[in-house]
Amino acid sequence: MSKEVKQGRVLVVGSINTDLVARSPHLPRPGETISGHEFSQVAGGKGGNQAVAAARIGARVAMVGCVGKDANGAQRVKDLETEGIDCAGIDVDPAQPTGVAMVTVSDDGQNTIVVVAGSNGQLTPDSVARHEAAIKACDVVVCQLETPWDSVYATLSLARRLGKITVLNPAPATGPLPAEWLPLVDYLVPNEVEAAILAGLPVESESGARRAATELQRGGARNVIVTLGSQGAYLLLEGGEGKHFPAPQVQAVDTTAAGDTFIGVFAAQIAARQPLEGAISLAHRAASISVTRAGAQPSIPTRAEVESAA
Numbered sequence: 066m067s068k069e070v071k072q073g074r075v076l077v078v079g080s081i082n083t084d085l086v087a088r089s090p091h092l093p094r095p096g097e098t099i100s101g102h103e104f105s106q107v108a109g110g111k112g113g114n115q116a117v118a119a120a121r122i123g124a125r126v127a128m129v130g131c132v133g134k135d136a137n138g139a140q141r142v143k144d145l146e147t148e149g150i151d152c153a154g155i156d157v158d159p160a161q162p163t164g165v166a167m168v169t170v171s172d173d174g175q176n177t178i179v180v181v182a183g184s185n186g187q188l189t190p191d192s193v194a195r196h197e198a199a200i201k202a203c204d205v206v207v208c209q210l211e212t213p214w215d216s217v218y219a220t221l222s223l224a225r226r227l228g229k230i231t232v233l234n235p236a237p238a239t240g241p242l243p244a245e246w247l248p249l250v251d252y253l254v255p256n257e258v259e260a261a262i263l264a265g266l267p268v269e270s271e272s273g274a275r276r277a278a279t280e281l282q283r284g285g286a287r288n289v290i291v292t293l294g295s296q297g298a299y300l301l302l303e304g305g306e307g308k309h310f311p312a313p314q315v316q317a318v319d320t321t322a323a324g325d326t327f328i329g330v331f332a333a334q335i336a337a338r339q340p341l342e343g344a345i346s347l348a349h350r351a352a353s354i355s356v357t358r359a360g361a362q363p364s365i366p367t368r369a370e371v372e373s374a375a
């Protein structure tokens with residue numbers, strides 16, 4: 066890593082999955098059987114992907130999560146350790162299998178994902194409390210919603226009590242968040258679908274993103290960044306100032322983990338006390354590289370790759 070890159074400390078509390086990926090000409094309709102033309106098994110999980118994105122851009126990263134006592138779990142931890150991620154906070158559950166995601170990617174780069182949580186469901190508020198030292202040691206805590214909600218709430222509460230910067234990626238979103246959550250969030254980062262579900266408003270454009278972000282800020286989130294895929298992202302700062310960021314235009318091969326790449330890189334830059342607008346631009350550049358490559362963690366670029374593509 067070049068000398069001038071400032072390193073912050075990011076803790077990701079979240080999911081770890083093995084992605085079973087089929088590539089097919091199009092996404093199957095309900096009841097349809099289609100022939101795929103490629104199968105792969107890769108490291109995934111929103112938590113794991115975000116941790117890898119933060120590590121590859123140069124942050125010091127630790128992870129709290131839970132894998133099963135099986136070959137997938139051992140391999141996932143080994144993969145994360147290879148990235149230099151501190152895995153001391155990853156528990157091993159003897160009864161549940163490691164989380165799995167069934168991913169279908171069509172030739173035009175769209176996907177569908179079904180996640181079976183397995184051991185991710187064993188990440189409890191007690192496990193979070195046991196790993197308090199990891200929260201104390203970091204600058205920024207990142208959570209998603211692929212682990213039990215009470216453990217996400219426990220993490221945000223503890224992080225807030227310890228004065229840490231909190232980033233919540235509310236994915237997958239199933240409905241509005243409990244009212245007490247948003248005041249614990251410094252950066253809420255939904256995509257357009259999640260923002261619409263959380264705010265109960267349509268988000269099809271920049272103005273829709275602004276309306277949804279305003280609603281979520283009214284609920285207590287300090288800053289809101291709505292990611293809009295190829296349309297970029299909309300940032301609503303505390304105080305009400307808003308800005309749209311365009312995304313680099315690329316030919317998408319597979320959008321899996323693009324949002325995770327954005328969030329991991331963004332968290333790393335915030336942890337390193339980098340300016341917000343630069344953090345969003347770098348996150349966009351990394352995410353736009355990830356969509357040109359197949360798979361979740363295999364698609365996430367390093368800092369050198371992001372810088373050389375600039």
Ligand code: RIB
Nearest residue numbers: 082109110111166322361
């Ligand atoms: O965000 C992409 C991720 O969602 C995949 O890696 C899959 O594991 C699911 O968690």
